[in-house]
Amino acid sequence: MIFIPRRFMPGVKLRFSMTLLTATALLLSAYASMALAQDDRRVLVVTESLSFEQQVQRVDAVGSARALRSVTLYPAVADRVTEVNIVPGQWVTQDSVLLRLDNRRQRVALDRARIQLEDAQRTVDRLQSSLERRAIAQSELDDATTLRDLAQIAFDEAETEYEDRIVRAPFDGVVGITDIQVGDRINEQTAITTIDDSRQLYIDFRAPESALALIQHQGLLQVTPWQQAGESIAAQVVEVDSRFDIANRTIRVRAIMNNDNQRFRPGSSFRVSLQLNGEYFASIPEAALMWGPTSAYVWTVEDQRANRVDVQIKQRLRGRVLIDGDLEPGQTIITEGVQSVRQGQQVRPESESYEPSESAE
The missing domain is CATH 1.10.287 (Helix Hairpins)
Structure with missing residues (x-):
């Protein structure tokens, strides 16, 4: 035991008080540093407000136009031609006399x-x-x-x-070019001309096997002439083949479109677009979608904390994905920084300014 004279006791008390104040200051500084470090552990992320988009199923194909009624005319008997009343491109009515034989x-x-x-x-x-x-x-x-x-x-x-010995128009339509002249001797195998009723046109195209549901549900069908890419014309599916082609797994489909003004000729090519609008689903950037052991998921922000929501992929679009899950329009989702996020972790959106707490000053 060390004996300290009484005359030295006030100095000891002073030094003890100073030591206590220094320790207190160091403790407060350490606490402020811990608070600042804890605030810095809020993960910096990029967020956006969740929007919904309608699911669209679409199939594109190439189609060829056919007249509603189209025939090639042949004579019933062989004989000499005595009269030709064919003007290529002319509209004729049913039973009009086009050609006579002797x-x-x-x-x-x-x-x-x-x-x-x-x-x-x-x-x-x-x-x-x-x-x-x-x-x-x-x-x-x-x-x-x-x-x-x-x-x-x-x-x-x-x-x-x-x-x-009289060749008549079987129906109203436009006659084609003929090489027959008066005086020619023709027989039953000689093609005289063609006649097309093109007031309506059939558009024949082949659709993949996956498009059968769209066809059966009468999706929106648009055809676009190859020479007029900016124009779309409404059409309607009227006939579907009874079987798929096993060689290419496609099915033959026939649509019909109006052509009252005779703008398009049989044989013209069209770009066919078959579209079926479905339900509305959440639309997110591809980068926001994560994969877990059992399913895909996204991160939402609730009370500045990350929350995992399992989702199902409904459709992939260019740069975006339509998903289905426990999501609502306007909800905040994390689109970037998802790799650093954990369940319940505090997050700080990139647009949120960082303000250190008072204890850190």
């Missing part, structure tokens, strides 16, 4: 058959009156009726032979 013999035969039919009909009428007066037997009228019927058949045959 029908002189058939016209004579038709006149003969008509005379014989009229004579047979007069005989039947005369015998009918005689039978009413009981002047003849029923058998005589029956024989005359049979001859009248045979004359009718002969007349029909002669009329058919005559009509076979």
Whole structure:
């Protein structure tokens, strides 16, 4: 035990007080440094307000136009051409005479058959009156009726032979180019011309197997002419093939579009776009999507703390992803800095200014 004289006690007390004050100051400084370090551990992140976007399924294909009705005309018989009434590109009506073959013999035969039919009909009428007066037997009228019927058949045959030498338009439409001239001798294999009813056009295209749902739900169909890329025309799916092509896993589809002004010709090519609008889902940047052991997830900010929300991917777009989960429009999500975030960790958005606490001063 060390004995300190009483006259030295005031100096000891003074030094002890100074030591205590110094220790207190160091403790407060350490506490301020800890508070500052704790504030600095708030992870710096980039956030954005969550928006929702409608899911869109889309299929693009190349289609070719076909006339609503289109035929190539051939003669029914072989003979010499005597008349041609074909003007390429001209609109013709049904039953218009486009071409005639030599029908002189058939016209004579038709006149003969008509005379014989009229004579047979007069005989039947005369015998009918005689039978009413009981002047003849029923058998005589029956024989005359049979001859009248045979004359009718002969007349029909002669009329058919005559009509076979006339080529008529089967429906309203536009006639094509012909190489036939008066005096040519043609046969049943000679193509005369074409005729197209193009007031409406079929657009034939092939769709992938994955597009069958869009086709069955009658999605929005737009066709765009290759030569007029900025113009879209509404069309409607009217026919779908009964099977897929096993070679390329596609199915043949036929749509129809109006062409009243005859702007487009059969055979034209179109860009076909089939679109089906679905539900609305949260839209986030690709960088905001994270992957866990069981599912994908995103980070949201609640009370300046990170919160993990599991999501399902619905559709990938260019630079963005549509997801489904426990999310609401306007909610704050973390888009950058997601690798440094942990559940419940405090975060500091990049736009938030850093203000040190008073204890750090």
